[in-house]
Amino acid sequence: xxxxxxxxxxxxQNEPRAQEALYQAYASRMYGLCLRYTGSRMEAEDILQEGFxxxxxxxxxxxxxxxxxxxxxxxxxxxxxxxxxNQLKFKxxxxxxxxxxxxxxxxxxxxxxxxxxxxxxxxxxxxxxxTIFNLYVxxxxxxxxxxxxxxxxxxxxxxxLRKAKITMKKILTRIx
Amino acid sequence: xGQSTNNxxxxxxxxxxxxxxxxxxxxxxxxxxxxxxxNWKLLIRELAHFNFTNxxxxxxxxxxxxxxxxxxxxxxxxRPNSSPSTSATTExxxxxxxxxxxxxxxxxxxxxKPPSMAGKQVAKPLSETKRLTASNNTPVxxxxxxxxxxxxxxxxxxxxxxxxxxxxxxxxQAVTTKRESVATIQAMDPLEFSSFDFTPSVDTISFVRSGxxxxxxRENAAVASFFSANFGIAxxxxxxxxGGSTTREFNYWANAEFAYHFSRFSIHTGLGxxxxxxxxxxxxxYRSNDSVSFYKEVVGYYTxxxxxxxxIYITRNHSIYDxxxxxxxxxxxxxxxxxxxxxxxxxxxxxxQKFCLxxxxxxxxxxxxxxxxxxxxxxxxxxxxxxxxxxxxxxQFTNWQLWVKLSIEYQFTRNWGIVVKPYYKYFxxxxxQSGENGSPSAQAFGVDVGxxxxxxxxxxxx
Numbered sequence: 001x002x003x004x005x006x007x008x009x010x011x012x013q014n015e016p017r018a019q020e021a022l023y024q025a026y027a028s029r030m031y032g033l034c035l036r037y038t039g040s041r042m043e044a045e046d047i048l049q050e051g052f053x054x055x056x057x058x059x060x061x062x063x064x065x066x067x068x069x070x071x072x073x074x075x076x077x078x079x080x081x082x083x084x085x086n087q088l089k090f091k092x093x094x095x096x097x098x099x100x101x102x103x104x105x106x107x108x109x110x111x112x113x114x115x116x117x118x119x120x121x122x123x124x125x126x127x128x129x130x131t132i133f134n135l136y137v138x139x140x141x142x143x144x145x146x147x148x149x150x151x152x153x154x155x156x157x158x159x160x161l162r163k164a165k166i167t168m169k170k171i172l173t174r175i176x
Numbered sequence: 177x178g179q180s181t182n183n184x185x186x187x188x189x190x191x192x193x194x195x196x197x198x199x200x201x202x203x204x205x206x207x208x209x210x211x212x213x214x215n216w217k218l219l220i221r222e223l224a225h226f227n228f229t230n231x232x233x234x235x236x237x238x239x240x241x242x243x244x245x246x247x248x249x250x251x252x253x254x255r256p257n258s259s260p261s262t263s264a265t266t267e268x269x270x271x272x273x274x275x276x277x278x279x280x281x282x283x284x285x286x287x288x289k290p291p292s293m294a295g296k297q298v299a300k301p302l303s304e305t306k307r308l309t310a311s312n313n314t315p316v317x318x319x320x321x322x323x324x325x326x327x328x329x330x331x332x333x334x335x336x337x338x339x340x341x342x343x344x345x346x347x348x349q350a351v352t353t354k355r356e357s358v359a360t361i362q363a364m365d366p367l368e369f370s371s372f373d374f375t376p377s378v379d380t381i382s383f384v385r386s387g388x389x390x391x392x393x394r395e396n397a398a399v400a401s402f403f404s405a406n407f408g409i410a411x412x413x414x415x416x417x418x419g420g421s422t423t424r425e426f427n428y429w430a431n432a433e434f435a436y437h438f439s440r441f442s443i444h445t446g447l448g449x450x451x452x453x454x455x456x457x458x459x460x461x462y463r464s465n466d467s468v469s470f471y472k473e474v475v476g477y478y479t480x481x482x483x484x485x486x487x488i489y490i491t492r493n494h495s496i497y498d499x500x501x502x503x504x505x506x507x508x509x510x511x512x513x514x515x516x517x518x519x520x521x522x523x524x525x526x527x528x529q530k531f532c533l534x535x536x537x538x539x540x541x542x543x544x545x546x547x548x549x550x551x552x553x554x555x556x557x558x559x560x561x562x563x564x565x566x567x568x569x570x571x572q573f574t575n576w577q578l579w580v581k582l583s584i585e586y587q588f589t590r591n592w593g594i595v596v597k598p599y600y601k602y603f604x605x606x607x608x609q610s611g612e613n614g615s616p617s618a619q620a621f622g623v624d625v626g627x628x629x630x631x632x633x634x635x636x637x638x
Contacts, residue, residue, distance in 0.1 A: 019218065023211055028203035035204055048206055049214050056218060057420040085505065115198040122195065137192045138200045151503045159468040159500070165191060 008065040011056070019056055026069075027052075030076045036134050037080035039123045051079040077139060081149065084131050113175075121171050129164030136161050221422065401438040401632075406595050407431070408626020414452070414601075416608065418616035427452040427514075431624060435522065442522035444536055449515060456508035457567040458552040461501065464559030469496040501562070508550040512571060516542040518579055532585040536597075540577045542607070547571065569608040569616070576604040585628060597624040 003011075003025050010018030030051065034044035054075050062071050113121075122130060131150070135141045136157070141149065143157040150157070410429040415422055433446035476490040518540035526533040552564070580600045587593035603618040 031206040032202045032204045045210050118198045138196050153501045156500050
């Protein structure tokens with residue numbers, strides 16, 4: 001998944017064919033990222049589209065082609081977070097009683113799950129939990145960074161992550 | 177999602193690793209319509225952000241040259257012939273021609289009136305009046321409706337047939353045995369004159385060519401002038417560009433415009449009352465007591481009857497609450513009223529009996545005369561508000577714009593008509609104050625639709 005320096009230069013000049021080449025090179029991976037942050041394919045496609053518009057708008061701020069990969073990822077994550085913050089804030093799912101839940105799951109059972117099923121589980125949890133789970137577990141941000149990104153307290157990030165995991169395990173228990 | 181299903185996790189991996197490894201870098205194919213929509217949006221963005229500063233110089237020069245060529249060709253194609261024809265007359269040998277003096281020619285009476293020769297032996301004058309018709313090398317001019325003399329330009333063609341000497345007792349006019357061929361152009365379109373010369377320095381020019389004497393008379397100035405007023409409404413879409421993102425607002429205007437027309441040119445001004453709205457952006461920071469964890473309290477125990485060596489504890493869950501800070505956004509609707517005053521210069525590109533096509537351009541100024549801001553809705557159960565931040569960009573009191581309008585008029589009576597004016601506004605000063613991303617650039621597109629009344633008729637029949 002890479003583009004040539006020539007394509008990169010042409011993208012800087014808003015050349016449509018080069019823009020399409022860049023899109024085709026990164027679309028699949030970025031769409032996977034968007035799916036993780038959203039609850040539906042439609043939302044993910046909206047974010048993907050919006051994210052790529054930002055990519056093409058601000059491409060001149062990328063110093064070299066080598067930094068493009070991480071930069072596009074960052075743009076997509078930021079777009080997904082903007083999408084999330086525009087839609088809803090950290091609302092607790094009242095239907096889940098975290099206090100009475102047993103979190104023991106067999107690891108052998110987990111191994112039977114496909115990535116599609118795991119993605120559906122992730123998409124099935126509330127958006128606030130999903131966002132923090134994605135940022136912390138998959139994209140590698142720490143709680144302090146998440147707090148700064150989302151404008152929340154570090155402790156909030158921790159508690160939301162914990163609730164996210166409990167919710168996911170509950171769903172997993174039902175499946176397995 | 178297109179990809180085949182596979183198992184990703186093995187024994188020993190915890191939940192975090194499971195998800196990280198399974199879906200962390202998983203790729204999925206988006207639907208093809210995403211690129212189609214994206215491509216379309218990129219095109220619209222390019223068009224929306226078009227201005228003369230981001231166009232290469234070569235493209236600007238090419239476009240200007242192309243426009244000039246098209247405009248010249250259009251003008252040449254639409255331009256009626258304004259030069260008189262002289263070839264419709266009878267050619268007479270030069271030797272038989274006596275050139276009358278200029279004085280004689282100017283003294284010729286109106287063309288339809290034969291000379292009065294009562295009681296005199298005179299040659300019967302051959303007078304005739306005819307319209308100047310098509311010649312071999314001149315396009316046909318359409319005859320104007322009778323009774324309309326707009327430009328009042330007349331060409332008289334006087335041809336001398338013989339050089340007989342004057343008989344005694346015969347007046348100068350009567351003695352002249354000449355055939356007067358007087359051609360009159362009536363209702364000459366003033367626009368044709370205005371294309372070349374708005375204020376000719378002389379009103380009468382006479383000349384002789386191939387034995388024919390021509391008198392070229394302009395009785396009045398050819399420039400038509402009148403006032404007009406129109407009232408219209410204009411829905412408008414305004415585009416703001418700030419920090420790489422574009423936002424839209426919809427404005428609605430009620431316009432009263434007054435114009436003074438002189439020949440092909442016009443000057444327009446008036447008042448417009450506009451209504452617009454945007455989103456009030458608020459961020460609330462509040463603190464509430466939320467359940468963040470729990471603990472189990474042992475309330476009793478007993479020995480497992482099946483296995484006396486085991487003790488079974490009876491527990492009860494207790495929630496732990498903590499004060500948690502939340503941030504929430506709220507959107508409201510703010511309403512604004514503007515007053516605008518344009519000053520535009522217009523030019524009529526094409527004009528016919530009913531239709532008129534023109535362009536107008538010039539500056540305009542807008543004033544913010546009122547604003548109504550809605551307060552955000554705050555509902556915080558079990559919490560308290562810490563901070564309320566208003567992130568709504570403030571509106572400027574005045575802003576300057578540059579307008580370009582395409583004017584399409586249709587006169588359904590002599591004085592009344594409808595007018596449709598698609599227009600483009602470029603904001604020289606932004607309507608919103610500078611934010612984090614600097615001052616937003618703005619432009620707007622709209623269509624002004626209204627009725628028009630002409631004070632004083634135009635020079636030709638409407």
